[in-house]
Amino acid sequence: MTVTRAPAETLSVLDRPNSYIGKTVPRPNLDRLLQGRGQYVSDLELPRMAHVVFLRSPYAHARIVAIDADAARRMSGVIAIVTGCELEGVIAPWVGVLSHLKGLKSAPQHAIAVDRACWQGEAVAAIVATSRAAAEDAMEHVAVEYEELEAVTDMRTALDPATPVIHAALGDNLAFERILDAGDVDHALSDSEVVEAEFVFGRHTGVTLEPRAVVADWNAAEARLTIYQGTQAPHMVQNIAALHLGLREAQVRVVCKDVGGSFGIKVHIYADEMATYALSKLLRRPIKFVADRVESFNTDIHARDHRCRGRIGVRPDGTITAFEIDDLTGIGPYSMYPRTSAIEANQVVNLVGGPYATANYRARARVVFQNKNVMCQYRAVGHPIACSVTEGLVDLAAAKIGMDPVEIRRRNLIGDDAYPCASPSGMKFEQLSHHASLAKLLQMMDYDALRAQQAGLRARNIHRGIGIASFIEVTNPSAAFYGVGGAKISSQDGVAVRLDAQGSVICQTSITEQGQGSESLTAQIVGSVLGVSMDRVRVILGDTDNTPYGGGTWASRGAGIGGEAALQAAKALRQNILDVAAAILQSTPAGLDIVNDSIVNVDDGGTPRIELSELARIVYFRPDTLPPGVQPELMATRHFVPRQFPFAFTNGVQASWLEVDIETGFVTLLKHWVVEDCGTIINPQLVDEQIRGGVVQGLGAALFEKCIYDERGQLTNANMADYLVPMSGEMPDIEVGHVVSPAQESELGAKGAGEAGTAGAAAAVANAVNDALRPLGATITEIPLTPQVILTALGRI
Amino acid sequence: MSAPVPVSLLVNGEPIEALVLPRLNLADFLRESLKLTGTHVGCEHGVCGACTVRIDGEIVRSCLMLAVQAEGASVETIEGLSDSGEIADLQAAFRERNALQCGYCTPGMLITAQDLLKHLPVPDRQAIREHLSGNYCRCTGYQAIVDAVEATAKMRGERPA
Numbered sequence: 001m002t003v004t005r006a007p008a009e010t011l012s013v014l015d016r017p018n019s020y021i022g023k024t025v026p027r028p029n030l031d032r033l034l035q036g037r038g039q040y041v042s043d044l045e046l047p048r049m050a051h052v053v054f055l056r057s058p059y060a061h062a063r064i065v066a067i068d069a070d071a072a073r074r075m076s077g078v079i080a081i082v083t084g085c086e087l088e089g090v091i092a093p094w095v096g097v098l099s100h101l102k103g104l105k106s107a108p109q110h111a112i113a114v115d116r117a118c119w120q121g122e123a124v125a126a127i128v129a130t131s132r133a134a135a136e137d138a139m140e141h142v143a144v145e146y147e148e149l150e151a152v153t154d155m156r157t158a159l160d161p162a163t164p165v166i167h168a169a170l171g172d173n174l175a176f177e178r179i180l181d182a183g184d185v186d187h188a189l190s191d192s193e194v195v196e197a198e199f200v201f202g203r204h205t206g207v208t209l210e211p212r213a214v215v216a217d218w219n220a221a222e223a224r225l226t227i228y229q230g231t232q233a234p235h236m237v238q239n240i241a242a243l244h245l246g247l248r249e250a251q252v253r254v255v256c257k258d259v260g261g262s263f264g265i266k267v268h269i270y271a272d273e274m275a276t277y278a279l280s281k282l283l284r285r286p287i288k289f290v291a292d293r294v295e296s297f298n299t300d301i302h303a304r305d306h307r308c309r310g311r312i313g314v315r316p317d318g319t320i321t322a323f324e325i326d327d328l329t330g331i332g333p334y335s336m337y338p339r340t341s342a343i344e345a346n347q348v349v350n351l352v353g354g355p356y357a358t359a360n361y362r363a364r365a366r367v368v369f370q371n372k373n374v375m376c377q378y379r380a381v382g383h384p385i386a387c388s389v390t391e392g393l394v395d396l397a398a399a400k401i402g403m404d405p406v407e408i409r410r411r412n413l414i415g416d417d418a419y420p421c422a423s424p425s426g427m428k429f430e431q432l433s434h435h436a437s438l439a440k441l442l443q444m445m446d447y448d449a450l451r452a453q454q455a456g457l458r459a460r461n462i463h464r465g466i467g468i469a470s471f472i473e474v475t476n477p478s479a480a481f482y483g484v485g486g487a488k489i490s491s492q493d494g495v496a497v498r499l500d501a502q503g504s505v506i507c508q509t510s511i512t513e514q515g516q517g518s519e520s521l522t523a524q525i526v527g528s529v530l531g532v533s534m535d536r537v538r539v540i541l542g543d544t545d546n547t548p549y550g551g552g553t554w555a556s557r558g559a560g561i562g563g564e565a566a567l568q569a570a571k572a573l574r575q576n577i578l579d580v581a582a583a584i585l586q587s588t589p590a591g592l593d594i595v596n597d598s599i600v601n602v603d604d605g606g607t608p609r610i611e612l613s614e615l616a617r618i619v620y621f622r623p624d625t626l627p628p629g630v631q632p633e634l635m636a637t638r639h640f641v642p643r644q645f646p647f648a649f650t651n652g653v654q655a656s657w658l659e660v661d662i663e664t665g666f667v668t669l670l671k672h673w674v675v676e677d678c679g680t681i682i683n684p685q686l687v688d689e690q691i692r693g694g695v696v697q698g699l700g701a702a703l704f705e706k707c708i709y710d711e712r713g714q715l716t717n718a719n720m721a722d723y724l725v726p727m728s729g730e731m732p733d734i735e736v737g738h739v740v741s742p743a744q745e746s747e748l749g750a751k752g753a754g755e756a757g758t759a760g761a762a763a764a765v766a767n768a769v770n771d772a773l774r775p776l777g778a779t780i781t782e783i784p785l786t787p788q789v790i791l792t793a794l795g796r797i
Numbered sequence: 798m799s800a801p802v803p804v805s806l807l808v809n810g811e812p813i814e815a816l817v818l819p820r821l822n823l824a825d826f827l828r829e830s831l832k833l834t835g836t837h838v839g840c841e842h843g844v845c846g847a848c849t850v851r852i853d854g855e856i857v858r859s860c861l862m863l864a865v866q867a868e869g870a871s872v873e874t875i876e877g878l879s880d881s882g883e884i885a886d887l888q889a890a891f892r893e894r895n896a897l898q899c900g901y902c903t904p905g906m907l908i909t910a911q912d913l914l915k916h917l918p919v920p921d922r923q924a925i926r927e928h929l930s931g932n933y934c935r936c937t938g939y940q941a942i943v944d945a946v947e948a949t950a951k952m953r954g955e956r957p958a
Contacts, residue, residue: 026892026893030891030897033897033903034879034888034891034892034897034907035876035879035888036833036835036875036903036904037835037876037879038835038900038901040837043828133818206935207933207935208899208901208935209837209839209901209933209934209935210839258900260839260901261935261936262899293839293841293842514898514899515897515898515899517895517898686895689895689898689937692937692938692940692941693936693938696938696939697938719840720844720845721842725935726939727930727931727933728925728932728942729926729927729930733922733940
């Protein structure tokens, strides 16, 4: 590990004796999941609970002429069959826009389609029955008469005058457009070699292994709705559910226990989830919805699906003079709610060229409506597009002037001593480490030896490639992401810490756990700061009734924001404990410390004075023995939100080593390396596993994953056999290294790590494939790099 | 839809008598009738491996089998394998190596890994990767799982017979 800054002169709270910070410790409570004793929403059953299934439009675009549910209503077990019109009175429609994305528009979306279905998979009726099987039986007897309408499917023609406008009231199919012009691109390109390419990104999705699931329980007697949902943002769900059901937030509780995969898929609110909340209120009983796999493919948000023309200017000495992009993406018929579907394209504009010192940058991004499933934010939002375009162009520029891909990066990456600085798109960088990261990567992969090996194998007609991709990554978002645009999505997080009557610690945090290790990092921070062993720290999360208010876990924010709140809360509690201890021990707070669960003397080498359990016993049961006027407060709450920087940017670099079979078009991934800089590392193992998991999702995008639509807007591979995700047999070992540039805005110094792997993996693979194919004269700027794509590029099919 | 039919089987060593609809698949029977929710349902078409259980010693996708087909069989689920202690070392290796994140694939992954280690006590990494290829994990990227299985094989090999 390389640390780019000298440590502070005094020891911080993170350097205390027996600190857990920077140490690999197993996550608490893993046995629950290892023994099959987790509590996923799909496992949950409540008294009087009914099940809902949704009849979904088979057409990409159709008018709903009539729905005849009479026969279905008479079937055994059926409780209710509800259409969009009937549910409209219970839950209000929504429009997915944010005011800071100027010009973004969308149409009102209903929980269940009213009059018209706008994508294949949009719900047109809800069937509620005593079991899911009974509901599915009845669904087959609901007759819907449709009038098929022309579907807008190709984003390239969505804005043509001849193409139908999906929402007439909006005037056209353009949801959002952003134009940026920084520096003098025309001048820069006029005296440079210019390389141009169109980069094509397949539409893909998250494929959480547990599908989306919700149990909504309206208690009419309490006038209160409890929502059990696998979500990354419980308070956001609370706010939205209350808003659209006409309730106060205090009338809605959101509980989130174990979540079977998320990756951004479960940070949104879906129409069928809204319908489930409303059905519970309408029918006055618990209603459960669990998507099946076909529904997951047809309704979980999709992502990417961009076509981006890029140009780069380069001088013979390798200086990159300008970047220019024209990005187009299709988002389905509605902008998602409440985070909107313009964020990904907006991020692409923000991030292209980001690692490089080039000042000249021009970009246009257009976001269009189409009759396909909705698109929105999925792990590493926009980054894989921006990184693949940028790094693809940089490699093409290097090839154009005959320079090694590493050398052109060395000559253009922002210097490690140039910070703080800003990108042409206005992104502020506090401290990045591109050069230190690249140097470390080259050492880890033994770049020169690998090049020699590649050349040797080439002579034997074995085509291997090396691909490098530098990247930047948005983490720890402030209110700049959503709050300023009017969305009630909190950018702050809160943590409450208390000492219980036996000297253990209970910690309630507003960040959530989907397997990243939120619980572990919180316990590690609290244990370290307090001087309490981790096995005495219990972390409670995922319950709006029982945690402070906060954003949750998304956009690589849990550790950096929730972790800092935990640190500050623990510091406050520690001070409160020492105040009480000083009163009990007739000492001073400054003369005491907490080490290994005991109050100790500071000045005599740490002689234990009193165990925390004894202190707690006195406080809770014998306060009569405390000096007059001492009122112990063995609970403390703190909140944190970044204010100085809109985002804490991280950076890193990835490399792929692979072999292309030019006869079959198959790519074999041999090895992958990542060096990344996420600031302070709380748990090295958890960080590395976030990186590896993220990389593999990026590798899936690079080689396999694509939602294949036909020209009528039918998703043709909505099952796990035809939609390919990475399997263990075809994934490489991934080596991870770190450079550490702590965030200065927080005492913890942590930035996010959950999305970095996904940001750069596909770019590294694409560059490696092109590196392997370069002597054969083929260049590919499209993912997934399927055998068909590769053989086509080689002219073999 | 036909009428319920009786089945009798052993589940985690416990005799079970039940009336089931012929169409009920084994995964739903385990989860909904017996409340053994450690058997997870990911795709319901036999691809993802989350619903893997052991039937008469062989691993099976319980979503692809009907409950009535388990008549007379001995079914073992993650709950049973955990309580018997048979895979305690494998579970410990998963914990140590953080070979799970969301945990949804984990029961199926453990049962499949145990199946490999029973048939091939010292598998190399590629053999582990191949054997686990029918069990999807979207969180870990697989490397930690491969490491944990490899470590368990090594520990079992060093254990006195």
